[in-house]
Amino acid sequence: MTGAEIFVECLKREGVKEFFGYPGGAVIPLFDELYKHWEEFRFILVRHEQAAAHAADGYARATGKVGVCIATSGPGATNLTTGIATAYMDSVPIVAFTGQVRTAMIGSDAFQEADVTGITRPITKHNYLVKDVEDLARIIKEAFYIARTGRPGPVLVDVPVDIGLAETEFDYPEKVELRGYKPNYKGHPLQIKKVAKAIEESERPLLYVGGGVVISGAHEEVRQLAEKANIPVTTTLMALGTFPPDHPLYLGMPGMHGTRYANMAFIECDLIIAVGARFDDRVTGKIDAFAPHAKIAHIDIDPAAISKNVEVHIPVVGDAKLILRELLPLVKPRPRNSWNDQIDEWKRKWPLTYRNSDSVVKPQYVVEQIYEATKDRETIIATEVGQNQMWTAQYYKFHRPRTLLTSGGLGTMGYGFPASIGAQAGRPDALVIDIAGDGSIQMNIQELATVVQHGLPIKIAILNNGYLGMVRQWQELFWGRRYSAVDIAVQPDFVKLAEAYGIKGMRIEHPSEVRDAIEEALKEPGPVLMDFRIEREENVFPMVPAGKALHEMIGGLA
Amino acid sequence: MKHTIAALVENRFGVLARIAGLFSARGFNIDSLTVGETEDPTISRMTIVVEGDDRVLEQVMKQLNKLVDVIKVSDISSQKFVDRELVLIKVNAPRSRRSEIMEIAEVFRAKIVDISPNTLTIEATGNEDKIKAIIGMLKPFGIKELARTGRVAMLREFRGEV
Numbered sequence: 001m002t003g004a005e006i007f008v009e010c011l012k013r014e015g016v017k018e019f020f021g022y023p024g025g026a027v028i029p030l031f032d033e034l035y036k037h038w039e040e041f042r043f044i045l046v047r048h049e050q051a052a053a054h055a056a057d058g059y060a061r062a063t064g065k066v067g068v069c070i071a072t073s074g075p076g077a078t079n080l081t082t083g084i085a086t087a088y089m090d091s092v093p094i095v096a097f098t099g100q101v102r103t104a105m106i107g108s109d110a111f112q113e114a115d116v117t118g119i120t121r122p123i124t125k126h127n128y129l130v131k132d133v134e135d136l137a138r139i140i141k142e143a144f145y146i147a148r149t150g151r152p153g154p155v156l157v158d159v160p161v162d163i164g165l166a167e168t169e170f171d172y173p174e175k176v177e178l179r180g181y182k183p184n185y186k187g188h189p190l191q192i193k194k195v196a197k198a199i200e201e202s203e204r205p206l207l208y209v210g211g212g213v214v215i216s217g218a219h220e221e222v223r224q225l226a227e228k229a230n231i232p233v234t235t236t237l238m239a240l241g242t243f244p245p246d247h248p249l250y251l252g253m254p255g256m257h258g259t260r261y262a263n264m265a266f267i268e269c270d271l272i273i274a275v276g277a278r279f280d281d282r283v284t285g286k287i288d289a290f291a292p293h294a295k296i297a298h299i300d301i302d303p304a305a306i307s308k309n310v311e312v313h314i315p316v317v318g319d320a321k322l323i324l325r326e327l328l329p330l331v332k333p334r335p336r337n338s339w340n341d342q343i344d345e346w347k348r349k350w351p352l353t354y355r356n357s358d359s360v361v362k363p364q365y366v367v368e369q370i371y372e373a374t375k376d377r378e379t380i381i382a383t384e385v386g387q388n389q390m391w392t393a394q395y396y397k398f399h400r401p402r403t404l405l406t407s408g409g410l411g412t413m414g415y416g417f418p419a420s421i422g423a424q425a426g427r428p429d430a431l432v433i434d435i436a437g438d439g440s441i442q443m444n445i446q447e448l449a450t451v452v453q454h455g456l457p458i459k460i461a462i463l464n465n466g467y468l469g470m471v472r473q474w475q476e477l478f479w480g481r482r483y484s485a486v487d488i489a490v491q492p493d494f495v496k497l498a499e500a501y502g503i504k505g506m507r508i509e510h511p512s513e514v515r516d517a518i519e520e521a522l523k524e525p526g527p528v529l530m531d532f533r534i535e536r537e538e539n540v541f542p543m544v545p546a547g548k549a550l551h552e553m554i555g556g557l558a
Numbered sequence: 559m560k561h562t563i564a565a566l567v568e569n570r571f572g573v574l575a576r577i578a579g580l581f582s583a584r585g586f587n588i589d590s591l592t593v594g595e596t597e598d599p600t601i602s603r604m605t606i607v608v609e610g611d612d613r614v615l616e617q618v619m620k621q622l623n624k625l626v627d628v629i630k631v632s633d634i635s636s637q638k639f640v641d642r643e644l645v646l647i648k649v650n651a652p653r654s655r656r657s658e659i660m661e662i663a664e665v666f667r668a669k670i671v672d673i674s675p676n677t678l679t680i681e682a683t684g685n686e687d688k689i690k691a692i693i694g695m696l697k698p699f700g701i702k703e704l705a706r707t708g709r710v711a712m713l714r715e716f717r718g719e720v
């Protein structure tokens with residue numbers, strides 16, 4: 001077989017159907033082979049390679065499968081990098097294929113040459129430059145294996161153009177043998193016992209749940225643990241949807257724009273049981289003042305996540321679901337009434353609220369109404385980055401894991417829309433909505449053509465404040481209202497823009513129109529762009545100012 | 559504190575860059591790094607000497623362990639180990655001072671490996687203290703050139719008390 005034939009055969013063996021990309025000189029051999037198998041795949045041609053990487057990422061987050069993207073050498077590959085870094089920071093399994101110049105020309109500054117394995121080394125879990133067609137099948141097999149196992153992440157395979165043309169016998173290895181890579185899934189029984197004991201001794205425990213629970217599929221176990229031992233639960237941005245939002249033990253999201261009661265629980269608890277969470281600075285606030293009374297148990301598949309930012313007393317390395325299953329029978333029921341009463345009091349005192357208006361559209365209201373209109377359907381929400389992202393996290397109630405796609409670690413503007421493309425391709429049955437900012441949406445607006453070409457009925461809701469709102473908020477609160485370089489009121493007419501691409505566009509300027517507009521958009525079989533003209537200077541509250549402790553939150557008191 | 563890290567890695571292109579990249583990404587300055595094939599030609603052994611805060615170092619070790627190409631990493635400084643370094647020193651040696659220099663070399667069991675009318679080149683091996691000492695002794699003569707291999711190290715097999 002030729003290298004190109006091997007490439008296509010390997011994709012089939014890995015069960016790849018939908019994937020995303022953009023062609024160019026160095027990948028013509030691969031695309032030519034693909035052409036012969038066109039009906040067996042659903043290849044989605046994006047309009048910018050960054051979108052291909054984000055789409056593969058959105059596909060992976062929404063389905064739990066490995067997402068695949070492909071781009072040409074040089075500029076094609078460098079355009080992928082933002083998407084690869086985004087996936088890396090949020091532990092998303094994707095395999096990226098890039099073309100490369102001929103093996104003999106590597107290192108000669110050939111046309112469209114870039115050292116792609118060099119560039120992507122710090123933003124991939126692993127990467128490969130294929131130097132011999134003999135290695136191609138093994139490398140692809142390993143790439144998928146590494147991407148999805150352990151702590152998942154992006155893997156890049158750089159394929160020189162001559163490798164696609166070279167011939168060899170096809171041999172797809174049955175098993176992957178990597179002596180330097182052996183993820184550990186089973187938690188140490190002794191450590192698990194210690195966690196059970198710590199829970200038993202704790203008066204004020206707190207379950208701090210992160211994205212690892214989504215990846216591991218451990219949400220049921222988390223709920224059982226919480227209910228059995230009456231432990232309140234906070235879920236990070238990456239874990240929204242892993243715990244029932246209306247559950248009495250639920251505290252919502254912690255951190256910079258989390259609820260005051262989740263943050264107070266961190267301050268007052270005597271035990272943190274962290275599951276698949278990594279004590280990110282957006283969660284902990286000022287690290288020296290974080291959880292001053294708490295012993296910390298940390299369950300994580302990545303040993304390097306443990307004791308990285310805070311000192312951990314009981315580490316348990318392994319898969320969250322397996323470990324929680326071992327832990328559950330060891331945990332004794334305990335009512336913990338006074339702790340939960342305390343938390344209920346905080347909840348009553350500091351509910352998450354905003355002041356609505358009957359003259360201007362409030363973004364929080366839009367998000368609430370989107371929730372109300374979609375709560376009875378299988379819905380996947382993507383966000384961009386900025387205020388739109390935080391309002392979505394605060395006011396949309398996520399009932400199931402893998403229903404929120406958002407760039408948490410890297411905070412990549414322009415992520416949401418192409419991620420929606422991936423999600424819709426992987427979940428054709430689901431309703432997919434991108435809640436966007438007017439700044440972020442313009443970072444990958446060209447993908448409107450992709451959704452039209454491929455018949456992806458994605459709905460976009462722009463919370464349009466004419467500002468790079470989150471930056472403006474910081475400038476307003478901490479930089480003396482000096483609005484430097486954040487006014488983006490000069491913008492296209494989004495309705496006309498949608499229409500120019502051949503899709504429905506809507507502008508909503510009054511609160512009374514919000515719900516009807518959403519319903520109308522949802523009735524539309526194709527893609528729709530909704531331009532919500534919101535209060536320009538609305539802020540996201542409450543907020544822990546950067547560098548402050550979690551109990552030093554400001555704002556949000558109605 | 560100085561740490562000596564021994565790593566067994568896949569003998570493949572790009573591995574050195576991965577490892578060096580990890581250190582620089584975390585703001586670690588590498589004092590020395592040596593790499594060479596082991597008894598198994600598919601495996602290389604790296605000896606890395608770094609100076610740094612224990613907690614940061616622990617993080618770097620964990621990150622190293624995560625690399626697919628890294629088979630085993632250990633911080634051997636906490637155990638008994640032998641370490642050696644080789645140094646080549648080209649020193650000013652006018653005829654009048656030659657015997658003095660050769661005496662010093664002899665004390666350190668170093669070898670004269672090259673000679674010219676005005677210089678001697680000395681090869682010495684030993685642990686860090688010894689290398690420091692011979693360099694210190696030769697400095698007054700005027701060192702013209704110095705090349706060090708960096709440290710190689712291995713755990714001692716006999717760990718019992720004597």
Ligand SMILES: Cc1ncc(C[n+]2csc(CCOP(=O)(O)OP(=O)(O)O)c2C)c(N)n1
Binds near residue numbers: 465
């Ligand atoms: C690619 C990228 N560039 C810059 C930033 C910094 N940044 C964070 S939020 C933000 C403003 C986003 O504006 P918009 O999309 O309109 O969202 P809003 O905050 O107004 O809801 C910026 C510039 C970023 N996160 N990503």
Ligand SMILES: [Mg+2]
Binds near residue numbers: 438439463464468469
């Ligand atoms: Mg905006």
